[in-house]
Amino acid sequence: MITAAAIRAKLLDLAARRSEGATFCPSEAARSLSKDWRLLMPSVREVAADLVDDGKLVCTQRGEPAHPLTTRGAIRLARPG
Numbered sequence: 001m002i003t004a005a006a007i008r009a010k011l012l013d014l015a016a017r018r019s020e021g022a023t024f025c026p027s028e029a030a031r032s033l034s035k036d037w038r039l040l041m042p043s044v045r046e047v048a049a050d051l052v053d054d055g056k057l058v059c060t061q062r063g064e065p066a067h068p069l070t071t072r073g074a075i076r077l078a079r080p081g
Contacts, residue, residue: 002033002040007047015057015079023060023076026068045069048077055080 010029018024026044030037049068051057059066060076068075 002043004043004047006033007040007044008051011044011048011051011057011077015077018078020081021078023078026075026077045075052077 007029010033011026014024014028026048027037027041030040030044034040045068048057048059052059052068056079057077058080059068059071060078061071061073066075068077
């Protein structure tokens with residue numbers, strides 16, 4: 001069982017490794033945590049939403065502001081700039 005804390009740590013680590021303004025796909029976190037990464041994606045989006053709400057990450061879709069839980073399709077995450 002992969003915990004929300006492990007997902008949170010991975011998302012924040014991925015964001016910290018990027019230069020300012022550089023984005024990453026949430027699936028990077030899921031892929032690094034599980035072979036069955038697709039099953040993990042709802043949890044990754046939930047944790048990402050908490051981090052977005054807390055101002056620790058920003059979420060975009062096609063360069064426009066988005067929210068991990070209300071946006072369908074591919075999203076990108078980044079540290080706030």
